[in-house]
Amino acid sequence: MLMKTLPIHLEPAAHPQAEACASCTVRHLALFGALGDAGLERIHTLIASPRVDAEQRVYGRGDTTGVVYTVRSGIVRFERVTEGGQRRIVRLAGQGDLIGQEALLRQAYRDDAVASTPVTLCRIPVPVIDALSAQQMALIRELMRRWQQALDDAENWSSELCTGPARRRVLKLLQLLQGHADERGLIWLPRRDQMGDMLDMTVETASRIVSSLRRDGVLEALPPQHGRLDGARLHAELMHIDR
Amino acid sequence: MLMKTLPIHLEPAAHPQAEACASCTVRHLALFGALGDAGLERIHTLIASPRVDAEQRVYGRGDTTGVVYTVRSGIVRFERVTEGGQRRIVRLAGQGDLIGQEALLRQAYRDDAVASTPVTLCRIPVPVIDALSAQQMALIRELMRRWQQALDDAENWSSELCTGPARRRVLKLLQLLQGHADERGLIWLPRRDQMGDMLDMTVETASRIVSSLRRDGVLEALPPQHGRLDGARLHAELMHIDR
DNA sequence: CGAGCCGTTGAGGGGATTCAAGCTCAGTGG
């Protein structure tokens, strides 16, 4: 059932990375934001910036590649297979999020990480972080902060996206996706079966609700897999359901 | 809606803690297991071992007491209130688990932590950990390991306990509780409304399913709030549902 | 003993699933 994964990210690697790091647009968001220029100088040759197409795997459950990633742009989803054999999406990661932290502990990845949109990453070999963290307390703080962020996201997911009537769960998902909207205000609108895997409902139910939200002017669908939300109406709908 | 919390844990504190730490029965499980005797020696006077009754709060969401805990015995549950105003239980912690890590980052607690059974804790002021971690790399590793453990638990929760038919969710919960069984093989059997808050179902549904499982010989209820499972039948039931 | 909490069970209704059919659209090849 589990497919073998091939590392997607055998980067040409070179000096270009020097400027890439220095001028990284998400550096303030990313893990190494905790480092000064001097710290960055020592390591940028070891960092790659791979690009992953939508629906391609970043890494697979069970892999031990010894690499962590920062998401520079796009959305990554974490998938698991239930013991019952069902695919479940348990969390999303967006710009600035750290993914694959398990590797820091020499542990295998817990989930399949799949690009939901085209994704750009910052690929960081674990030894790099180990070496730095021996001296840089700030980096360790930053690591812990991100771990806690992931934990908080996961708990929010199960309390907001796994409970209540189907319409509410869809609205909550859209609200979350709005937080990852691009500069034009467009969101990634998952396929209906993916929504089903996230919200524990059938394709048909997801489709019915999305259609209903379009009729109500909450959501505008812009195929393929994009959409635009009316924030006010979305909020009003949620208020209405929560009474 | 949020209640003010009073610190439960103003310990008499004294030398007795010296032996308490050295002879701690869960020391190999606990955070400071990463420390040698020497390390322990320096800090045991700062550690308290409070006891919390069932249904008492360990800490509340929003508190900033600057303390983390290790669970020495018993079960702690993490509660949140949905934006819709519903109480949700998002995770459980048992023996050896670290709770309240947010405090290490000077952040407020994210959830209400409530004792589900009588609980004994190890109460550790954050400055103690800060001071140690500046030198002890092993402690930091251990911290990270626990953070990852919590994350994994949270994701498992939403993929296994939030999805599928009601009967399956209850069985999954019982399976999880079996992992926290005491030495006599007894498990904590939540009240029906608590099961509802964990599994997103009504009291009535929870009650009906528990009753049904008792009739089927999967579960033996031993009031108050205790039970015994027939592991084989539980497993068989799950197999049957997952087909 | 009455009050209140907790658990249980029943009847009825509603929301989600199941099963089924038809739709749009992109890609393919005649």
Add this chain to the structure above:
DNA sequence: CCACTGAGCTTGAATCCCCTCAACGGCTCG
């Protein structure tokens, strides 16, 4: 150019699971 195909989306009808509303019994406690 257009039939053909398959993937994704939508909609309808029947069914079923779970929720809602309601009543009742056991138990503890004032």
